[in-house]
Structure formats: C-alpha cells, structure tokens
Amino acid sequence: MQETPVLSAEAVTQAVKRLADDIHAAHGGAPIAFVGIHTRGVVLADRLVAELRTRRGNIEQGTLDISLYRDDLSNLAALPTIEGSDIPFDVEGATILLCDDVLFTGRTIRAAMNVLIDYGRPKCIQLVVLADRGHRELPIAPTWTGLTIPTQREDYLRVHFRETDGVDDVIHYTRDPA
Amino acid sequence: MKPVPRRKDLLSFDRMTRDEALAILDTAKPFKDLFTRSVKKVPTLRGKTVLNLFYEPSTRTRTSFEIAAKRLSADVTNFAVSTSSVVKGESILDTIDTLQAMQVDYMIVRHSVSGVPEYIARHTKASVINAGDGHHAHPTQALLDAFTFREIHPDLAGKRIVVAGDILHSRVARSVFDLMHLLGVEVGTFGPATLIPPSIPDYVKVFTRFEEVLEFDPHVLYLLRLQLERQTANFFPSMREYHRVYGITDERFRLIRERGMHIMHPGPVNRGVELVDDVMTYERTLINTQVENGIATRMAVLYHLTPEVTSRTHDPEESA
Numbered sequence: 001m002q003e004t005p006v007l008s009a010e011a012v013t014q015a016v017k018r019l020a021d022d023i024h025a026a027h028g029g030a031p032i033a034f035v036g037i038h039t040r041g042v043v044l045a046d047r048l049v050a051e052l053r054t055r056r057g058n059i060e061q062g063t064l065d066i067s068l069y070r071d072d073l074s075n076l077a078a079l080p081t082i083e084g085s086d087i088p089f090d091v092e093g094a095t096i097l098l099c100d101d102v103l104f105t106g107r108t109i110r111a112a113m114n115v116l117i118d119y120g121r122p123k124c125i126q127l128v129v130l131a132d133r134g135h136r137e138l139p140i141a142p143t144w145t146g147l148t149i150p151t152q153r154e155d156y157l158r159v160h161f162r163e164t165d166g167v168d169d170v171i172h173y174t175r176d177p178a
Numbered sequence: 179m180k181p182v183p184r185r186k187d188l189l190s191f192d193r194m195t196r197d198e199a200l201a202i203l204d205t206a207k208p209f210k211d212l213f214t215r216s217v218k219k220v221p222t223l224r225g226k227t228v229l230n231l232f233y234e235p236s237t238r239t240r241t242s243f244e245i246a247a248k249r250l251s252a253d254v255t256n257f258a259v260s261t262s263s264v265v266k267g268e269s270i271l272d273t274i275d276t277l278q279a280m281q282v283d284y285m286i287v288r289h290s291v292s293g294v295p296e297y298i299a300r301h302t303k304a305s306v307i308n309a310g311d312g313h314h315a316h317p318t319q320a321l322l323d324a325f326t327f328r329e330i331h332p333d334l335a336g337k338r339i340v341v342a343g344d345i346l347h348s349r350v351a352r353s354v355f356d357l358m359h360l361l362g363v364e365v366g367t368f369g370p371a372t373l374i375p376p377s378i379p380d381y382v383k384v385f386t387r388f389e390e391v392l393e394f395d396p397h398v399l400y401l402l403r404l405q406l407e408r409q410t411a412n413f414f415p416s417m418r419e420y421h422r423v424y425g426i427t428d429e430r431f432r433l434i435r436e437r438g439m440h441i442m443h444p445g446p447v448n449r450g451v452e453l454v455d456d457v458m459t460y461e462r463t464l465i466n467t468q469v470e471n472g473i474a475t476r477m478a479v480l481y482h483l484t485p486e487v488t489s490r491t492h493d494p495e496e497s498a
Contacts, residue, residue, distance in 0.1 A: 065208065068220040068250075068481075079184060079482065081201070084208030118217035 006131070006149055006157075007170035015146035016044070019128060020051035022144050023097065033060035033094045037112050038083045040101035043161040044130055048099065060089040064098075069111035091120035097143075101159035103129040106140035131170055133157045184484040187299040187306045190315040191356040199324070199360055202478050206325050209481075210474035212249070222481060223252035226283040230256045231273075231298075232309070233289040238445060239309050239319075242469070243286045246476035252284070270294065274302050283485045287311070292349075305483040313349050319444055320353035322475040324361060326468050327398055330440060335362035340391050342368040342424060343402030343452060346375045346413075350444050351402055355382055366394050369402075369424050372413040388430060392437075398464075399434065401426065401443045401452045417451055426453040431460070440464055 007015060023032075036045030042063045049061050065083045067073075098112055113125060126143035133151040149172065151157055156173040160166075191199070212218055228247040230240050240256065247254045257277070277285065284305045287295040292312030299306035310316040324334065331337050339358055345351045345367055358365050359381055366383040367374060368391050374384055385391050391399070404420065414420050421427065426434065426441075431454060434441070441453070441463040449455055457463055 068222040073222060074484070077184075079484075082205050082208045082481075084211055086211075114221070118219075119215055 001156075001173045002176050004172045004174065005169060006172050007147065009168040012130075012159075012161075012168040012170065015130060016047050017051060019130075019144050019146055020048050023048065023128070024052060024055055027095070029056050029058060031058045031060070031095065032097055033062065033089055033091075034097050034099060035062045035064050035087070035112075035116065037098070037100045037108060038063060038065045039164055040159055040161055041099045043163045044101055044128070045097075045099040046163070048097075048128065060094070062087040062089065064112050064115055066108060066111040066115055069114050071107060071111070085115060087116075087119050091116060091122050094120075094122045096122045096125045097128050098125055099128045101130050101161075102157055103127070103132045103140075103142055103145075104135055104157075106136045106138035109140050110138050130159055131157060185482065186484060186486055187295075187308075188317050188479055188483060189296050189299060189306065189308045190317055191320070191353065191360055194360065196360050196362070199321075199357060202321060202475075202482050203325050203328060205481060206321075206471070206474045206478035209249075209477040210471065213470075213474070219249050219251055221251045223247065223250040223283075226252045227281065228252045228254045228284040228286065228480070229277060229282045229304075230254065230309075231259070231277070231285050231287045232257070233259050233287075233294070234310070236288055236309070238469070239288065239472075240286075242472040243307075243309065243318075243476050246473050246480060247284070249473070250477055250480055252480070255282075270298065271301060274298055278302050278304065284480060284483065303486040305485045307479060307483070310349055313347055313352070315353045315356075316349045317353050317357070318472070318476055318479055319350050320357040321479065322468055322472040323354055323400070323442060323444075324357055325475050326442065326464050326471050327363075327440075329467070329471075330464075331397060334358075336364070337362075337398075338364045338366065338394060338396040339398045339400055340366040340368050340385070340394060340396040341400045341402060342391075344373045344404055344413075345369055345378065345402070346373045347405045348402050354400065355379055366391065366396060370414050370420070392433060395437065396439060398440045398442055399426075401441065403444060403446065404448055404451050406448070421451050425451060426457055428454055428456070431457055435460065435462075438462065442468060445469065 034045040034049050036042035045061060049059055052059060063086045065085045067080045067082050096116060109127060116122060116125060128144045129142045130146040132142055132145045132148045135153050158171050160169050162168050212220060230243060232240055244254050282304050286307045286309045287298055288309040289311050292314035295306055295308040295311050308315055308317055328334055341351050341354055355365055365381060366385055368385045371386055441457060443465050445465060
C-alpha cells in the first residue's frame, strides 16, 4: 500500500472550522442537534459543537451506533462491539446534523437514518462529513463536506483524530503501482 | 475496539473465557437501552428464523426468548412438542432434520435430559441455545443474573453470592456457579445437605447454617425455586420445615435488610416456602429486574451467536 497524506493536522483543524462556519451561516441561532456516528463521527460532532458553542447556544448532542442496523452483519468475520446510541434529546421535530468522518457507499448513512427515525420523526436530517471519497451505492449526498477526494473503489481513505488515533490527519492508501 | 469472536452455540460455560462472558454482558447494556425508545425493535436479525423447541413446559423462558428474538426483527416459531409428531414417536434427529429443511437459523432448546441441546447442536448448522437441559445447565439464566448483579456492582471480581436451596436438582445453580466463578465472584451455597450434590465444584463454600451465610456476608442472596415437581424422594420433612430452616423467614428478612443484601430468584416464586411475602416488595429484591434483563441478555446472546452458513470475508472496521 502506498500512503498519500491528504490533510495535515492544521488542515484538519481548518476544515472543521470551515464546516462550523458554513453550518453557522445556514442555521444562525435556530435549535440544532449534532449526532455523531461511532467512532470518528462522534469526534467530528464534538469538535463542531465545541467550535459553535463559542458563537451560539441551543445545541443538542448525541451519538449513534449503527451496528444493529448494518445490512452486512452476517458477512462479517467478527462481530462489531456495540457501543450503544445515546440520544438525550427529543428527535421529534428536531433539526439533526448527522456527522461522520468519511462518506463512501452511503450505506452507513442509510443505517444511521433508520436508527434516528426509530427514535421519532425529525424535522430534517442534514449530513456533515469531513471527507467524501465517492463511489455511492445509494442516492445519498452530503449537505456539508470538508473535502472531496477522488479515489479508486479498492483504496482506503482514513481520517485520524487525536482523540481516537493520537494524531489529526487524513491519509489516502492506494495499491502500489505494479 | 476489540472485535468479539464468533461462536455457533451457547450450551454451557465450559469453553467460555471471562472476556467472552464480559463481551456478552457488555452487549446486553445497549440492548436494554433500546427499551426506552419509542421503537423497541432493531433490524439486526431481519429475515432470520428463530425456533423455540421446548420439550419441557416453560412459559417464562420461552416468552422471554420470543420477545428477545422479535425485538431483533427475527421471525419466531414455537414448536409445540406436546402436539407434534414427537409424541407419535419421532426421534430427536428426525425432528432436527425436518427443522433443518425448513431453514431455521437459531434453535432455542429445552429438554428434561441433560446433553440433548449439545447433541442437537452437533447435528445442525443452526445456532443452538440451551434453554435448560435436565440438571445440567441454563446459561442464559446465569447471564441475566450476572448482568443484574453487574448493574449494582459493575466490577464483580471479589464480590460474593450465596445460592440457597435445592442445588441437587438445579441446572440454574450449576450455571450460576460456573459463570460467577468465571467472573471472579466468590460463591457459597446454603441448603439441606441432602440437596447439595457431592459433585459440587471445589470453589463453592457450603454453608448449612444461616449464621454462616451472615458471616460470609454476600452481596446477593440467590434463592432457588424449590422444584416440587422434581422431588422424587423425601429430601426434607415438610414445606414448613424447609421454610423455617432454609427459607427467608421474617426474622432473617430483618437481618438481610439491616445488611442491605440484594435478593435474586429465577422465578416463579413459591411464596411462604423460599421467602415470606414481604421480601417481594423489598426495595433490594431484584426478581422483576431479572425478568426485564432476561430479554436484553437473550438479545445479546442471539446477536453474539452465528449459525454455520456463508463464508465471511470482510473486517467489521471496513464499514461502508
């Protein structure tokens, strides 16, 4: 595998700040709720909330575990550990900003929307991702994107956060040229 | 995030590690949290079939498994043995072949003969869960008990439990001993010497007087149901005698309260035999919590098991 750095630590911080700016411009002070998808979506949501709390109030926050809603559970070699979801606010009528690190096939987002809707009927769900690498298998599009990067289907795109991985960066792994 | 290894069947705790037991117990927690949502179901086992195969009557355990399977979106079928061809003399293996042909993914088996679930497990690709076999084992009961115990004492290592009553006829006792020991809990037992089997594991401390139990000072006093239907010989003089010597009398209940001990019982309770009525309303009696936790724990077990079917290739971290 060949590693290509896509974003440095500083660039990750800036990308998050830009996402926060865009979200702030769109929502102003209206009530919003951030929901991060385990594991790195939770970190992205935490950072966006920390950034926005300096500018406004009225922000709710929750986390989502989609393991039980995956469409490929019986094909996995080992079971994912269930972290559990924590939605401490009323989903009914809420404006939800769903956060994840990488958007790829869209299946995780499909599962996440199903989980949310089992809690109630939100007013709307918007999607925030740090990196969109393409190859969608479902008709899903992000509302806000930190960066868009073309990849091959078999590549890996990894977002690392200090909280979970010790460093902030985004790395694109491609197969070594033969 | 450490991935949990896959396992086909849950028959006893013989080949289970502490890590695996803890993984199942940890998984039960998010399942319990689902019960507070407006939609209590998750789509995890959608399209899968769960079969309740009970060769022995049971309403509580069967219903608990049925609710657990339905909350995971599985289709549940109850194989009513008393009305089936089993009473016409069909062998267990023929029954299993028939059910296999019906593409059942999970079988919940209860049988009065020890070892039948294991025998079935060897002959089917479906995952088999032992829901009680003879005097051998009842692993999901022990798991839900451990889950209930952990809600009060998150770290069970070094905690103490006393299992009281008819150990000899109890598969629940055997599984509770095995699992509690696996989790590092100190285990004692209290009951008539005639109802304590000679094969009791070495690590179980045997108490024959209630004063010894008080001295051991368990965090949980676990009362077994006196299995009247299994008593074939006279192991003790009378019900009243049993209650006076081995049950929770008013006097003992006062001492239990003072110490703040928790009470568990696998149900159904014989009031006035294992315990006096007042115990049922005591704030540290966990009997109803055990029932509620039974559903979450059984969901975790169903989630944890994997029937033998298609080959698996990708890594769970590789999410879409």
